[in-house]
Amino acid sequence: MPEVTLRPSARILLVDKQDRLLLYRGLGLMKNPGYAWFTPGGGVNEGEPLNHAAARELREETGHSVLPGELGHVVATSSGHWRHADGRLFLSFDSFFFLRGRELDVDISGMEDHERSMIDRFHWWSLPELRHTAEQVIPLGLAGLMERLLADDIPHEPVNFPWHHPDPFG
Numbered sequence: 815m816p817e818v819t820l821r822p823s824a825r826i827l828l829v830d831k832q833d834r835l836l837l838y839r840g841l842g843l844m845k846n847p848g849y850a851w852f853t854p855g856g857g858v859n860e861g862e863p864l865n866h867a868a869a870r871e872l873r874e875e876t877g878h879s880v881l882p883g884e885l886g887h888v889v890a891t892s893s894g895h896w897r898h899a900d901g902r903l904f905l906s907f908d909s910f911f912f913l914r915g916r917e918l919d920v921d922i923s924g925m926e927d928h929e930r931s932m933i934d935r936f937h938w939w940s941l942p943e944l945r946h947t948a949e950q951v952i953p954l955g956l957a958g959l960m961e962r963l964l965a966d967d968i969p970h971e972p973v974n975f976p977w978h979h980p981d982p983f984g
Contacts, residue, residue, distance in 0.1 A: 818895070822907045824868035825855030827889070828876065829914045833964050834938035836876070836920065837951065841932055849934070850950040850978075853910065864888065868911045877921025885911040889969055892953045894977025908953070909972070912963050952978045 828836045837851040854875040858867040865882035873879045890910040897903055920936055939947075941964060944957040951957075953975035962969065 816903050819902060819904050820907070821904045822858040822864070822867075823856055823909070824858050824864045824871060825853045825908055825910045826868050826872050826885070827853055827910055827912045827960070827963065828872070828878075829912070829960075829964070830938055831915055831917055832938070832940075834940050835944065835956075835960055836936060837939055838875075838933045838936045841934055850952050851937070851939075852952040855908075855910075864909050865911065868909075872913070874924040874926075875922060876918060877924060878918045880913065885913060886968075887911075888972045889963065890953070890959055890973040890975055892975035892977055894979060896979035908975075910953070912968065914963075954978050 830836070835853075837853060839849050839851050841849050855868060855871045856875070858864060862870075863882065865885045868885050869880050869882045888909045889912045892908045892910075893906060895903060895905050922933070922936075941957065941960055944951065944960060954977075955975050959973050959975075
């Protein structure tokens with residue numbers, strides 16, 4: 815078996831006062847259709863608590879600051895293997911936090927250059943848009959969880975989403 819790099823990430827399901835979810839459109843994330851919509855968030859530094867990483871990523875990727883405790887507990891997870899374009903194999907563990915009721919102008923100036931180069935736009939998605947889109951949205955099954963979260967049905971245990979990358983061993 816090839817060497818595997820572990821990559822935990824902390825992601826944020828950020829909802830505004832109109833119950834719309836912020837997603838970024840990333841280029842080159844999926845082979846087909848060439849882009850996918852995904853939540854703000856990113857890698858967890860060694861020894862960094864998940865909620866601290868999520869708060870840091872939220873600040874970097876949206877310009878919005880919150881205290882780590884404001885994020886509550888992890889509401890969803892997803893994990894699986896994926897292969898980088900350079901051939902390296904990763905095992906990701908994505909943890910999702912829910913943050914509601916924020917009004918903000920999205921400011922991506924805190925993103926790293928490679929992050930900004932992969933994102934071509936953002937959009938605040940309504941639940942009907944999420945339910946009916948034909949576009950690739952990560953994580954898979956997000957609309958069902960958002961329906962629960964928007965109804966204030968916060969899961970006590972994280973919901974486990976299916977992995978969204980193709981099998982890197984196949």
